[in-house]
Amino acid sequence: MLRTALRNVLAHKARLAMTVLAVCLGVAFISGSLVFADSTAAAYRASLARSHAGTAVSVDPAYPLGAPADQRESVLDDALVARLAAVPGVAAARPAVDGSATLSAKDGSPLRAGNTMGKLAAAYVPGPDGTDGRHPLTAGRAPRTAGEVALDRGTAAAGGYSLGDTVALATDGPVLRLRLVGIVSTTDPRVTAGGTLAVLDRATAQGLFATPGRYTGIDLSAAPGTDPDELARRVSALLPAGRAEATTAKALAERQSVFIDTRTRSYSRLPLVFAVVSLFIGSFLIVNTFTMLVTRRSRETALLRAIGATRRQVVASVLAEAALIGLVASVLGFALGLGVATVLPDVLGGADEPLPRGPLVVGPAPVLASLAVGVGVTVLAAWLPSRRAARTAPVEALRTAEQPPSAALSRIRGAAGAAGLLIGAGLLLSLDGAEDASEGNLRTAMAGCGILVTGLLLLAPLLAGPVIRLLGRLSARFGVAGDLARDNALRDPRRTAATAAALTISTALVCGLAVIEHSSSRALDSQAAAGLSADYVISTRGTTTAIDAAAVRRVAALPGVSTASAVADSTFSAGALAREVSGVDPKTVGEVMELRFTSGSAAAIGPGRIAVSRSFARENRLATGGRIEGGIGPGQGERDRTFTVVGIYEDNPTARDVLAHRDDVQAHGFLRDSVQRVLVRTGPGAADMEKRLRGAVDNSPLLKVQDRDRLVREQAGVAGDLMGMVFGLLAIGVVISALGMVNTLAMSVAERTREIGVLRALGMDRGAVRRMIVLEALAVAAYGTLLGLAGGLFGAWKVSGLANGAIPQYAFSVPWGTLALVVVLSLGAGAAAAALPARRAAALGPLRAVSGG
Numbered sequence: 001m002l003r004t005a006l007r008n009v010l011a012h013k014a015r016l017a018m019t020v021l022a023v024c025l026g027v028a029f030i031s032g033s034l035v036f037a038d039s040t041a042a043a044y045r046a047s048l049a050r051s052h053a054g055t056a057v058s059v060d061p062a063y064p065l066g067a068p069a070d071q072r073e074s075v076l077d078d079a080l081v082a083r084l085a086a087v088p089g090v091a092a093a094r095p096a097v098d099g100s101a102t103l104s105a106k107d108g109s110p111l112r113a114g115n116t117m118g119k120l121a122a123a124y125v126p127g128p129d130g131t132d133g134r135h136p137l138t139a140g141r142a143p144r145t146a147g148e149v150a151l152d153r154g155t156a157a158a159g160g161y162s163l164g165d166t167v168a169l170a171t172d173g174p175v176l177r178l179r180l181v182g183i184v185s186t187t188d189p190r191v192t193a194g195g196t197l198a199v200l201d202r203a204t205a206q207g208l209f210a211t212p213g214r215y216t217g218i219d220l221s222a223a224p225g226t227d228p229d230e231l232a233r234r235v236s237a238l239l240p241a242g243r244a245e246a247t248t249a250k251a252l253a254e255r256q257s258v259f260i261d262t263r264t265r266s267y268s269r270l271p272l273v274f275a276v277v278s279l280f281i282g283s284f285l286i287v288n289t290f291t292m293l294v295t296r297r298s299r300e301t302a303l304l305r306a307i308g309a310t311r312r313q314v315v316a317s318v319l320a321e322a323a324l325i326g327l328v329a330s331v332l333g334f335a336l337g338l339g340v341a342t343v344l345p346d347v348l349g350g351a352d353e354p355l356p357r358g359p360l361v362v363g364p365a366p367v368l369a370s371l372a373v374g375v376g377v378t379v380l381a382a383w384l385p386s387r388r389a390a391r392t393a394p395v396e397a398l399r400t401a402e403q404p405p406s407a408a409l410s411r412i413r414g415a416a417g418a419a420g421l422l423i424g425a426g427l428l429l430s431l432d433g434a435e436d437a438s439e440g441n442l443r444t445a446m447a448g449c450g451i452l453v454t455g456l457l458l459l460a461p462l463l464a465g466p467v468i469r470l471l472g473r474l475s476a477r478f479g480v481a482g483d484l485a486r487d488n489a490l491r492d493p494r495r496t497a498a499t500a501a502a503l504t505i506s507t508a509l510v511c512g513l514a515v516i517e518h519s520s521s522r523a524l525d526s527q528a529a530a531g532l533s534a535d536y537v538i539s540t541r542g543t544t545t546a547i548d549a550a551a552v553r554r555v556a557a558l559p560g561v562s563t564a565s566a567v568a569d570s571t572f573s574a575g576a577l578a579r580e581v582s583g584v585d586p587k588t589v590g591e592v593m594e595l596r597f598t599s600g601s602a603a604a605i606g607p608g609r610i611a612v613s614r615s616f617a618r619e620n621r622l623a624t625g626g627r628i629e630g631g632i633g634p635g636q637g638e639r640d641r642t643f644t645v646v647g648i649y650e651d652n653p654t655a656r657d658v659l660a661h662r663d664d665v666q667a668h669g670f671l672r673d674s675v676q677r678v679l680v681r682t683g684p685g686a687a688d689m690e691k692r693l694r695g696a697v698d699n700s701p702l703l704k705v706q707d708r709d710r711l712v713r714e715q716a717g718v719a720g721d722l723m724g725m726v727f728g729l730l731a732i733g734v735v736i737s738a739l740g741m742v743n744t745l746a747m748s749v750a751e752r753t754r755e756i757g758v759l760r761a762l763g764m765d766r767g768a769v770r771r772m773i774v775l776e777a778l779a780v781a782a783y784g785t786l787l788g789l790a791g792g793l794f795g796a797w798k799v800s801g802l803a804n805g806a807i808p809q810y811a812f813s814v815p816w817g818t819l820a821l822v823v824v825l826s827l828g829a830g831a832a833a834a835a836l837p838a839r840r841a842a843a844l845g846p847l848r849a850v851s852g853g
Contacts, residue, residue: 027333118195507788583665600647
């Protein structure tokens, strides 16, 4: 029986090649994702190892938990450096001053400002030899005064800077303009992976990132033979209790390893989604292929049963055949996955945050996963056809015609499909009253969509007849070839439904996601500027940076500015939840925000008095006049403060969750006495206002100056990634569906060789034969696409309530252009899949076809 399985694989290798390709795609994405994650993590670790080379123990300041940034005073000074250098086992003590700075390129645009983890700044701290080993110079000299700076080579090249140029940078306040005097190199992975590095003189860096005379860290190298753990204990004994801590390089690497693994695994999730989809859709191709092979070999199987083969041997033979195919697909998929892993850093990294590059790391996990998935999926998908083959009785060898499926089995399948359709639709209809995307509602939506599509697939053979007859009216215009194409598609509804299944699933998935993306994009466009009556927004890139107070005054003094209302942003913690709070001036907030209060008013906001959004009020069961225990910002002890609710407003993305008095937020925010947004309303004389606003904030790379249209465009980019995934899934579905149709049509042509010969003998020319095969493929593709569109549109329509809870402006909207593209691509895939089988059918000569040669 094993020899029989091997012979069958070799006899049908051309047809099984399509199955191998389908499985190969899924395996490639899985192996590529795992190799990519391991390789990226290894590249990060290698860079970190180089950047920490020679460090045995690192000493860092310790701050009280939740202490604001401007109240964190380091105890690491020159005296402590000297004491640590004298500890037995310490070979050298190297102090460091590290912080963050955002740079402008030479043309004034922000330089890699979107890379939140890689905007580094440091002090040049020379050692006894007069050089800084962390920042070795490659050109120029080290910065010596407050007006000088050095950049790493990558930063200088990306910004277009040369020695002698003026570099603009900002930390959390005014813009500094410094002369570029040196170029350094670095192995820090945050910089080499697309970040920036500015190196300042020691005094300037201490003033910006610590306090004068203090450091943000001290690196200690160990004398030969010194145990790092013992050295860390000796160092810890000299440190001020609770004000500094010593960590071994090994412990630091372990902490960073957790971060690296989390980050790289998150990057690999998207390709894993493609892997799951491709394997799921491909499983239908495998089932269909083996079902057709088992049907074609029914007489052969019956003869094997007649000469003594048991049912178990027949099952084992089919599964062995599937295992061989899965093994080949796994090997090819793994090889293709190495190519996927090579290109993923460029695809997932982006311009602002590219990923580190390094040699591919191939461990045992990707190899075993490829084998397990490739062989496992193929064998599981072939199990049902193998059971069907085992039920073949020896008497089947005497029959010349294929037996139709039993009526009882068709009724059971129809009943199961109808039940699935009703249950899935019922679950989705139950979401009509849903107001948010809670975990329970999401589970209901996913279950409903899954059961709905399963019901459609079970009913597909029963629906094939009426739908294809309807489509046949279009193909009838092609004469006899069109009529025969319709009849061939109706000859075996189960085969037609199985061939269309892959296209049904991919179309349903893509259609649903496209509708949700289109509706969300429109909602986000309207939400981006919702609640905003100001004409411009000046904002920082996070709550840990601030707008210079002098810049706020310059903005307010500009001609044409009628109102400039500063907003302090922070967090409001109530219980275990943290929400966004906007600190406003109640006198001007009404001029720059469109607030619709259901009760109370903004005028009542004051110290200890807040207004909350409708969602926040509902979550915390609040009403106007009520009280809530909460805390603003990261400070400790403020949770016990009681705030009085003086108003409830409709959800507003500009106002966010809580409106508090600006003095309250500034007193307890991450940066004390700071503001993060300025909402600007203009009046007469507002020509060229955006340029003048940028000038008023000194063209700071820390800040964004946006009008309403720019806010909308920025928000529209959020949905771009989802649209890319939609078309990626569509491409996978179309490719696998095309492979399935090639398989089905090729086998169909082989089965109908004599029939085609008779048609040729009766006068049908080769062009008509080709049209017949192509029209049959188009009918199957159109059928699968129609089912997928119906399921996807219904599912997307019924989950609108969940999205509306997260995006109040969400409304169901159909992207007709995208759906038209889906239809065109699906039909194009059908026509392309028919090309080779149609050519083969047309090449058959009448005599040869009739003789079966």
